[in-house]
Amino acid sequence: MKMIKNMVLLAALAMAAPLAAEETAADSNAAPTAPAAPASAQEIASGVCAGCHNPDGNSVIPMNPILAGQQAEYITKQLMDFKATGTEPAKRNSPVMSSMVATLSQEDMKKLGEYYAQQKISPSQVATDADEKLIAMGKILYHGGSLIDEIPACASCHGPTGSGIPPRYPALAGQHAEYTMTQLNLFNAGDRVNDNSIMRKVLTRMNPEEKRAVSAYIATMR
Secondary structure: OOOHHHHHHHHHHHHHHHHHHHHHHHHHOOOOOOOOOOOOHHHHHHHHHHHHOOOOOOOOOOOOOOOOOOOOOHHHHHHHHOOOEEEEOOOOOOOHHHHHHOOOOOOHHHHHHHHOOOOOOOOOOOOOOOOOHHHHHHHHHHOOEEOOOOOOHHHHHHOOOOOOEOEEEEOOOOOHHHHHHHHHHHHHHHHOOOOOOOOHHHHOOOOHHHHHHHHHHHOOOO
């Protein structure tokens, strides 16, 4: 009886071997799994950028810039400047942004620029302590500059409506006053040097009140 059982078992194994071989062959001939599709700009914006800028680029945090409606070329350039390459340090210093762009490719950054440029801006609604007199001063400086202090009008580079001139001069209209003021101070101190030197020269002629005034006025531009 034991011999009969052994013979039945051997026969079953013999029949299973060809089937296993056929399955292995079928597996080896199966089409390879397609690589994951590159993330879309919207997916990157929602997954990487939304915490600081909101998914559509309309940041409600005064220290973080509104990106919606900004020029595509300008956004792409800033993202590239935040990223260190090889042994070269980033051209624009920000530990937070440097970590955010570390895994982004140049194509990703280009797509993000195009994505944000297509979003409709929701201008800054953040309350400021700026009074009408300060905003009025900012309006004069923005559109006319100051002949006495040799301050050129902001409008000469950023446009009378604050729409900017691509790719070097960003749109400003509706930007958070706090963010604008921070960037003016960084230019003034020489801590931001990734863009043209005009801003650094202009800001050596502006006092703190004039910088606050311009920042406050820009936030009101629509």
